[in-house]
Amino acid sequence: MPRKREIPAPAEPDTLDLIVRGGRIVTPEGVHDAELGILEGKIVRLAPEVTDRTHAELDAAGRYVFPGIIDAHVHFNEPGRTEWEGLAHGSLALAAGGGACFFDMPLNSEPPLLDAAGLRTKRALAEQQACTDFALWGGLVPGNLDKLAGLRDAGAIGLKAFMSNSGIESFPRVDAKSLHAGMKRAAKLGLLVAVHAEDDALASQFTNAQLAKKKTDAKAWLASRPVEVELAAIRQATEFAGETGCALHIVHVSSPEGIALIEEARAQRVDVTAETCSHYLLLTDKDVAKLGAPAKCAPPIRDEKRRLALWDDLRAGRIHTVGSDHSPSPPDLKTSPNFFEIWGGIGGVQHGFQLLMNACAATADKDFPRLAAVLARNVARRFRLDGRKGRLAEGLDADFCLVELGAPHKITAAELWTRHPISPYIGRTTRARVTHTYVRGRAIWSDGNVSPGSPKGQFLNPEI
Numbered sequence: 001m002p003r004k005r006e007i008p009a010p011a012e013p014d015t016l017d018l019i020v021r022g023g024r025i026v027t028p029e030g031v032h033d034a035e036l037g038i039l040e041g042k043i044v045r046l047a048p049e050v051t052d053r054t055h056a057e058l059d060a061a062g063r064y065v066f067p068g069i070i071d072a073h074v075h076f077n078e079p080g081r082t083e084w085e086g087l088a089h090g091s092l093a094l095a096a097g098g099g100a101c102f103f104d105m106p107l108n109s110e111p112p113l114l115d116a117a118g119l120r121t122k123r124a125l126a127e128q129q130a131c132t133d134f135a136l137w138g139g140l141v142p143g144n145l146d147k148l149a150g151l152r153d154a155g156a157i158g159l160k161a162f163m164s165n166s167g168i169e170s171f172p173r174v175d176a177k178s179l180h181a182g183m184k185r186a187a188k189l190g191l192l193v194a195v196h197a198e199d200d201a202l203a204s205q206f207t208n209a210q211l212a213k214k215k216t217d218a219k220a221w222l223a224s225r226p227v228e229v230e231l232a233a234i235r236q237a238t239e240f241a242g243e244t245g246c247a248l249h250i251v252h253v254s255s256p257e258g259i260a261l262i263e264e265a266r267a268q269r270v271d272v273t274a275e276t277c278s279h280y281l282l283l284t285d286k287d288v289a290k291l292g293a294p295a296k297c298a299p300p301i302r303d304e305k306r307r308l309a310l311w312d313d314l315r316a317g318r319i320h321t322v323g324s325d326h327s328p329s330p331p332d333l334k335t336s337p338n339f340f341e342i343w344g345g346i347g348g349v350q351h352g353f354q355l356l357m358n359a360c361a362a363t364a365d366k367d368f369p370r371l372a373a374v375l376a377r378n379v380a381r382r383f384r385l386d387g388r389k390g391r392l393a394e395g396l397d398a399d400f401c402l403v404e405l406g407a408p409h410k411i412t413a414a415e416l417w418t419r420h421p422i423s424p425y426i427g428r429t430t431r432a433r434v435t436h437t438y439v440r441g442r443a444i445w446s447d448g449n450v451s452p453g454s455p456k457g458q459f460l461n462p463e464i
């Protein structure tokens with residue numbers, strides 16, 4: 001049972017801390033003109049006009065007020081690989097793109113987060129470094145079954161397992177047996193399991209076929225991970241979820257065929273949800289061939305037909321959450337004549353979500369509500385944070401961003417807040433721009449700049 005949350009008493013005799021004036025409020029139900037009144041980090045008023053006294057006002061006229069984005073899938077890589085990104089850089093880039101919370105993956109930090117002690121270490125670092133709120137994933141690997149209860153008690157948001165090689169030695173993939181046992185235990189503990197769904201045997205087989213032909217370019221790499229690789233893994237994971245009763249989240253689904261399999265399992269009452277990532281909605285295989293390393297990820301980016309079909313899935317509610325899978329690396333790991341050797345991972349946390357808004361700019365009143373669902377409300381719900389986060393509503397944390405649909409802006413490397421200025425979106429133009437991001441009523445990002453004296457992020461516990 002979710003714990004009961006206290007809703008702050010109406011601020012009748014008080015002066016509000018902030019009123020957000022004149023914006024267009026985006027909720028999963030629609031877009032409407034309204035104002036927000038904020039007191040002590042919470043939304044205490046949501047009304048066509050807020051008339052209370054206030055210490056400060058934020059002018060949102062002509063802008064959309066969007067719920068603070070909750071990115072359930074980032075690799076900020078601290079501790080251990082801070083030089084790849086780090087919590088400070090990563091969370092700033094997230095905030096610059098409208099994000100108010102992130103869930104950090106258990107890899108590629110070193111050591112990976114596989115037990116309660118690891119969680120406490122990363123939590124302490126993030127409390128010092130992150131400018132947004134955060135939750136932490138624990139890892140599920142062969143051999144850490146007896147650490148799962150400790151991870152749950154320390155407040156892990158869920159467990160993450162790789163069904164194929166993760167590219168990180170210290171984070172081995174789960175074989176069928178360890179995945180099944182892990183999901184059985186997770187079900188007992190009330191922990192959700194997220195899987196990177198690519199079948200290892202099939203991926204190796206297709207990879208070897210390309211390498212045997214001495215093909216090592218981007219096209220060969222795409223051919224080494226066809227959709228079947230993803231589908232075989234989704235089939236196995238959903239079957240295990242049905243057998244064990246474990247809540248399952250398939251991360252970075254790259255294909256409409258994958259979404260269809262998840263829909264089938266849901267129809268059989270399997271507790272499974274689908275995440276896709278901004279890059280699968282924004283890029284195609286042609287972009288991978290053109291852009292090269294910045295657009296390499298696994299599962300790989302698919303063709304235009306599949307990209308458009310994923311948008312249909314998103315609009316129809318068959319995609320439940322959209323994350324960034326932000327997984328950058330230093331430039332030297334992104335440069336090799338052999339595409340197979342290049343680090344697989346896209347650094348898109350700053351612009352991916354804005355570009356989704358941009359893609360919906362012409363139909364904002366119809367499509368922004370859908371984005372508010374997959375980028376905030378659904379994430380909070382799936383991970384049991386909805387008593388505090390995910391919507392613009394009275395009683396919840398005042399997490400929001402202001403989005404402007406203005407003149408086309410060309411994205412430059414210089415505007416990236418990530419540690420390394422590598423992004424597949426450099427050179428793209430966007431009309432949608434996040435001008436402000438607030439977390440619990442405090443500005444993190446305002447008018448295109450980091451707010452001075454930004455508060456630090458808070459650790460989020462699922463409401464078990």
Ligand SMILES: NC(=O)N[C@H]1NC(=O)NC1=O
Pocket residue numbers: 075107108166167168196296297298299325327344345346
């Ligand atoms: N280890 C890691 O971050 N892997 C991520 N990169 C990527 O492209 N897909 C992933 O799962």
Ligand SMILES: [Zn+2]
Pocket residue numbers: 196251252298
């Ligand atoms: Zn993955």
Ligand SMILES: [Zn+2]
Pocket residue numbers: 073074075105325327
């Ligand atoms: Zn990932």
